[in-house]
Amino acid sequence: MQRQLREAIMEAVKQEPFSRLLGIRVVSLEDGRSEVEMTYRPEVMNNVYARAHGGALFALVDEAFETAAQTEGDVAVALNINVTYVASPRPGKLLKATAERVASTRRTAAYDIRVVEEDGRLICTCKALAYRTGKPVVFPEQ
DSSP states (O other), X not given: OOHHHHHHHHHHHHHOHHXXXXXXXXXXEETTEEEEEEEXXXXXXXXXXXXXXXXXXXXXXXXXXXXXXXXXXXXXEEEEEEEEEOOOXXXXXXEEEEEEEEEEOSSEEEEEEEEEETTOOEEEXXXXXXXXXXXXXXXXXX
C-alpha cells in the first residue's frame, strides 16, 4: 500500500464525526489489514440491559472493515457483514478490532474481523464481504 493512501485513510478516520464521537482510532494499517481501537464507555455505549450496545461494537467492527477494505486504493463498500457477539466488554476496557482480508477477486474481498479486550478476551467475531467498485479512493478536502 502506498504511504500516501495509508496517511489519507488514517486522517479521514480522525476527521470522521462518528468515529470521533465513539473515540475510535486507527492503530495499524497495512495492505488488507487494519487494527482500530476504542475504550468501552458504559455511560454512552450501554443498552437498556446495562450491557454494551451491539451498535457500539458494530461501529468498531465496521471501522476496521472499512479501513482494511480501502487499502488497495479503490472504493470498497459492504455487501454483507455477519457479527457474532460472544461477550459484553468490561467497563473502561480498551477494545481492539482487527480486520484481515482472507480472499479477494477483482470485484469482491472477504474479511475476518475479531474484537478483543486489551487482555485478549474475545468480545465478537465477524465475517464481512466487500464489493470493490473499481473507483479510486478520493477523500473530500478536510
